[in-house]
Amino acid sequence: MMALSLLALIWMYNGTAELQLFYKVASDTATNKRLEFQPENNIFPRAREWSEYWTNASSQEPIGDTHLHDDYVVLAAKLASDDTLDAFTLMKQRYASVRALPDFYARGIGWIQERLGLVLTAVIAGDIDTSDQVLDSANGEGPTLQAGPVTVFIVDTVGKTKCIGEGESWKDIQPPLTMWVRAYGMSPGDSGETEIFAGTALPHNLKSSTLCAWRYDFEPKNEGLYSLHVKVLTFNGFADSLASKCLEHKTSELQFHATEHEMSKRYLHHRGLYGFKFYGVEDGCCEACKRARNCKMFSTPGRLKLDHCELYFDQIEDDIDFLDRDNGKYLGRYRNYSYTKQDPTDFPNNRRRRLALSPDEVGLYKWWLPPDKVPGDVTYFIGCGWSATMSLEHPCHYPSDDLIFGSGVKFRVVGKGKKQEHDHTLPPCVLNDEKLDTSKGRWVRHPFPEDDSICLPMEQENSTGYWGFQPRYYGDRPYCWHVDDITKIGITCAEGDCGHLISHRWVTDLKREAKWYGWWAPYKCQYRELGDEEIQQCINKKNIVGIETRGASIKQIIDGYLEPKLRNINMKNESSNLIVTLDTLAMPHLLWGKSIDEHVEALRNFPDVLADTEIESYFVTGFYYTSEREPHVTVDRSLQFSKLAYNVLTPKGYKMINAFDVTAAFSYETSGQADGMHIAGPPIKAIITKFFHHLCNDVL
Structure with a gap:
């Protein structure tokens, strides 16, 4: 059909024929509800x-x-x-x-x-x-x-x-x-x-x-x-939710039971929330209350201390996020049931959810009020990737x-009658090509090199402490570094509760690629892949005595791919003290914990390195995230915070490496544990290729 x-x-x-003969108006049964986000004016x-x-x-x-x-x-x-x-x-x-x-x-x-x-x-x-x-x-x-x-x-x-x-x-x-x-x-x-x-x-x-x-x-x-x-x-996605914090209302021990009694009478309906990756419970619960329609307040911990928090509503009819409209009932669960007990092997055929009311016990410990809800001040992550507030409470039944x-x-x-020709005379990329508004490129996959005289058979790189799969790097054949087995990347389960999600990843044809060979290719310039000989020449000519990486978890991934590139490189130059830094800015942590104003203020405190002859500083943008593993860590904020970093840091002498564009294609396939955030594999190699290209472009 x-x-x-x-x-x-x-x-x-x-033929400009009329369409009415073929088109039937869709039934209105799926579209007759009030729109929550009907725009004002x-x-x-x-x-x-x-x-x-x-x-x-x-x-x-x-x-x-x-x-x-x-x-x-x-x-x-x-x-x-x-x-x-x-x-x-x-x-x-x-x-x-x-x-x-x-x-x-x-x-x-x-x-x-x-x-x-x-x-x-x-x-x-x-x-x-x-x-x-x-x-x-x-x-x-x-x-x-x-x-x-x-x-x-x-x-x-x-x-x-x-x-x-x-x-x-x-x-x-x-x-x-x-x-x-x-x-x-x-x-x-x-x-x-x-x-x-x-x-x-x-x-x-x-x-x-x-x-x-x-x-x-x-x-x-x-x-x-x-x-x-x-x-x-x-x-x-660009709402700055962290600009307005939830306010804690503290009570004395004498007032506690009176307050608890008052809350149970005032808010006639409440339900527990068990978060996923709730590093900051109060912040995560605050965001959950902001996003829950008609939520008036929350308390921590939740019911019987099994849940992270309890959300409160004036009456059950207000809790429309848990309403089964077709049956007029509300989704709930048994009092002592935790969603971590959900058996991933029988989900979603056996959903382990119950239509029931929440228990009478309030279990108030600390209670918080969200700020006044202003239209446009909340971001909603609605994809099926990892979600801090919904992976366990509101899972997608299929990814x-x-x-x-x-x-x-x-x-x-x-083609139009002839084979496409490739321009191998493109100029080398410059730092301006990294800008988020000028970077233009795509991934190009080449025929896999089966001939051992070109590239040696792919095998695991075991010389580093990197926890994931990585093909062995040979410094005399740098382009062969771009072979990969996508099926082996990001398949481990290390985080708490990830066992409930790792088997629930979206698997694509790209994820099934055991013989990948390709790299990031801009349209108007090209990156040079440097091997041991070229990198050593660059180090010697620039008198570099050290390359340091900075950041947190993304830094660790980059370290795992950078170490083999530096394995045979000598940086012991007693006549110089030039240090090169590559900083990830701990970007996911910034998105999770800082408002826009706080982020800008932190960037302004970075030292000016423009005239410093003893340091050459690079920073990596945020990735293209396809999840919200922690609250506020979304793709839009990654773009926003990366743009702000460029605006503040480049005038200070810092040089930007655009990781945002190169990670978009692989965010689902090569992220650790399928978390949509810790992206490994080909995109990390592209970042390191860019880094050495810009570091050495002026001396090679």
Whole structure:
């Protein structure tokens, strides 16, 4: 049906036929609820900030008329509306069958429909080859595109939320919804090379419709078969939630029981919350209360001290996040039940949740009041990655439940009668190419070197203390360092409670790559991969006596990949004392613990190294996170804090290495324990390649 519909759409688009013959209006049963985030005066408070941040940090480069495909996209969205709604309904029924509808509405596409009234579908647009009349719908194969610009549109199929405005005002109306997009080159054409494009969909103003839409632009340079995936990550990602803290109300021992009695009478409903990765219990519970609709206060610890905190509501009817609307009941659990007892092997078929009220005992220990809730002051992580507040309380039943409809479709790119030629005369990249608003590139995968005379067989690097898999590095064959086995990266389970999540990771074709060979390739410049001989020459010419890394957990990952590169390098130069530093800024910890103002103030306290001849300082941006493992550690804040670091530190003489762009493609596949944060493998090698390139570019 999908293949026939797409062919009909292509014919209609080219022949300007009327669509009404083919389009049925979607049932309103899934879209008749009140929208929680209905914008006041048709404005989402932080929508413009969101739009400008992502647009100015995008590696995308739209070519030509950005509205060229608008009519086609609107037709495609309408044609796909029935299938999209059917998929939405089937997923909802799956959650309902195990009495867990609140889980459905808490994350993924259920959250988007419940809170924003959107039911989204993905549409691929480009120079469609209409001569190809064979679309394999059984294998999810979509259109064939002629080589050239390709755009992935994500479009609402319902139209309940209107996205329209004059001039630049439309940016204030577009929901600030962050979605990750990846086009993965699965099999190559004649060149033997494939590409991976990944990043964030940008807001798009459809001229021919009020449907909300987003776009992701890219231009493949190689023929081949590509797969498309779109995952939702956050809503309102640039809200600075840490700017307003929850306030603790302390009581004396004499007042304690009176206060406890008062709370039990005042707040007639309460429920416990067991967090995941709650390093800071009060902060995590504060954020949970901010995000829970109608939450009035919380106490720590929670009920019978099994939970991290207890959330309080005026009455049970206010706790709509735990309401099973179809049955008029509320989701709860037995008094002494902890979600850590959930058996991962039988989840989600046996959900171990109960429809029940919370117990009478308040168990008040410390109680806190959230700040006044102001529209736009809370970020919501709604993806299926690790979540500090929801991985155990509101799990996605399948890790694909945050995929936008149309994900998984395959499309083919063909050349225009000749093989694509590659420009090997690109100039060397400079530091300006690292800027978040100028960095433009993609991953290029090359044929795996099976010949031992080119690269030796891949084996484990055992000379470092790094805990994960890493292929052995040979300093006389530096490009061979880029072979990898993606299946072995990020599969360990080290953190508490990760056993409930590690087997629940989203597995893709890229994760199944046991013979990966590729590297990050900018469009307008190139990085030089330095081996032992070149690095030693660089060290000698610059009189470097040491390379130091700084930071926390990301530093440890970088150390594991950096040590083999320095294994045969001599830095004992008695006539100099130049130290080179590579600082990760402990970025995940900054996002977790600091407000924007606190972050900027800390950056201002960094010493000025511009005129210091004894130190050369580099720092690494935050990664492209696909989780919220700790509260506030999201992709939007990673971008925001990285941009602020650039603005404050580069005038002081610090040099930035852009890790944000290179980690986007691998964030799901190579992050430790699948946590969406500690990304290893090819992206770390790209960071180190960039570091040595910039360190040595002026002397080699």
